[in-house]
Amino acid sequence: MEEIVISGPETYASVIQQQSRLLKGRSSSQGKKIELVQRGGQLELLETSAESSSTGSILRHRLAVDLFLKQQKSWPAAKQKPLSQAMGRKTRSVIDATAGWGEDALRFCAQGYQVTCLERQPLFALLLEDAMRVLAESSWVEKHTVSVPRVIRGDAVELLGADELVADCVYLDPMFPPKRKSSALTNKRLALLHRMIGEDADADTLVQVSAEHYPRTVVKRPNYAEPLWRKPNEQFGGKLIRYDVYFQTGGRN
Numbered sequence: 001m002e003e004i005v006i007s008g009p010e011t012y013a014s015v016i017q018q019q020s021r022l023l024k025g026r027s028s029s030q031g032k033k034i035e036l037v038q039r040g041g042q043l044e045l046l047e048t049s050a051e052s053s054s055t056g057s058i059l060r061h062r063l064a065v066d067l068f069l070k071q072q073k074s075w076p077a078a079k080q081k082p083l084s085q086a087m088g089r090k091t092r093s094v095i096d097a098t099a100g101w102g103e104d105a106l107r108f109c110a111q112g113y114q115v116t117c118l119e120r121q122p123l124f125a126l127l128l129e130d131a132m133r134v135l136a137e138s139s140w141v142e143k144h145t146v147s148v149p150r151v152i153r154g155d156a157v158e159l160l161g162a163d164e165l166v167a168d169c170v171y172l173d174p175m176f177p178p179k180r181k182s183s184a185l186t187n188k189r190l191a192l193l194h195r196m197i198g199e200d201a202d203a204d205t206l207v208q209v210s211a212e213h214y215p216r217t218v219v220k221r222p223n224y225a226e227p228l229w230r231k232p233n234e235q236f237g238g239k240l241i242r243y244d245v246y247f248q249t250g251g252r253n
C-alpha cells in the first residue's frame with residue numbers, strides 16, 4: 001500500500017495542497033500518482049497506478065463535456081423515470097449537493113433544470129468549475145440559452161439552508177457503501193473518487209440537514225443498502241438503484 005501523491009501546474013498549487021492534506025494517511029494498492037493536467041482546453045486527472053507504472057499505461061479522468069455536447073439532440077432532453085418521478089413534477093431548480101464528477105449535474109442541466117453544484121473535495125470542485133467553464137463557452141449553451149450549473153466549493157452540511165441557496169429540490173448521491181461481497185467498481189472515474197475519498201461518513205446528517213431546509217430531498221441509493229437517516233416518504237426504484245425521497249421536516253426532530 002502506498003500513499004497517493006498529487007501533482008500539477010503551479011497555478012493550482014494551493015488546491016493541490018488542500019487536497020493532499022485531505023488525503024494524508026490514505027493509501028491505495030492501485031492508484032499512487034495523480035497528476036492534474038490541461039488537455040484539449042479542459043483540466044483532467046492522469047492516474048498512474050501501481051501496476052500500470054511498469055507497463056506505462058495511464059488512466060485519464062474528466063467530465064467528458066465534449067462527448068456530452070455531441071449527444072445533445074433536442075432541448076430540453078427527455079426526463080427518465082424513475083429519477084424524474086423522484087425529482088417531482090414541479091421541480092425547476094435543484095442543488096446537486098454531492099456533485100463529484102458532475103455527471104448527474106450535466107444530465108439535470110440538459111433536462112432544463114437550474115442547477116447548483118456543491119462539492120467539498122477541492123480538487124474535484126476545481127475540475128467541476130473548469131468543466132462548467134468549458135460548457136459555458138459552447139455553442140449549445142448559446143443556442144438554447146442554457147443555464148450553466150454554478151459550482152460552489154464547500155461542505156453541503158454547512159452550506160445547505162444559506163440564503164443564496166434556494167431550490168425546489170436537493171439531490172444527494174453520496175458514496176455507496178461496499179457490498180458484503182466485494183465487487184469491482186466498473187465506472188473508473190467513480191473508482192478513483194472512492195480510492196481518494198473513501199466513504200462519506202456523514203451522509204445521514206447530510207440528508208437530515210437537507211430535509212430541514214428544502215421541500216424535497218432525493219437520495220440515490222443502491223438497492224442492497226438501507227435508506228440513510230430514516231425511512232423516506234417515497235421511494236422510486238430501478239433494478240439496481242432506487243431514489244429515496246424526503247419531504248421537508250420544518251426543523252430538527
Ligand SMILES: C[S@@+](CC[C@H](N)C(=O)[O-])C[C@H]1O[C@@H](n2cnc3c(N)ncnc32)[C@H](O)[C@@H]1O
Pocket residue numbers: 097098099100101102103104105118119120121124154155156157173174175176193197200206
Ligand atoms: C458518488 S460521488 C457523486 C457522483 C456524482 N453524482 C456524479 O454524477 O459524478 C459523491 C461526491 O459527493 C461529495 N460529497 C459527499 N458529501 C459531501 C458534502 N457533505 N458536501 C459536499 N460534497 C460532498 C464527495 O466528495 C464526492 O465527490
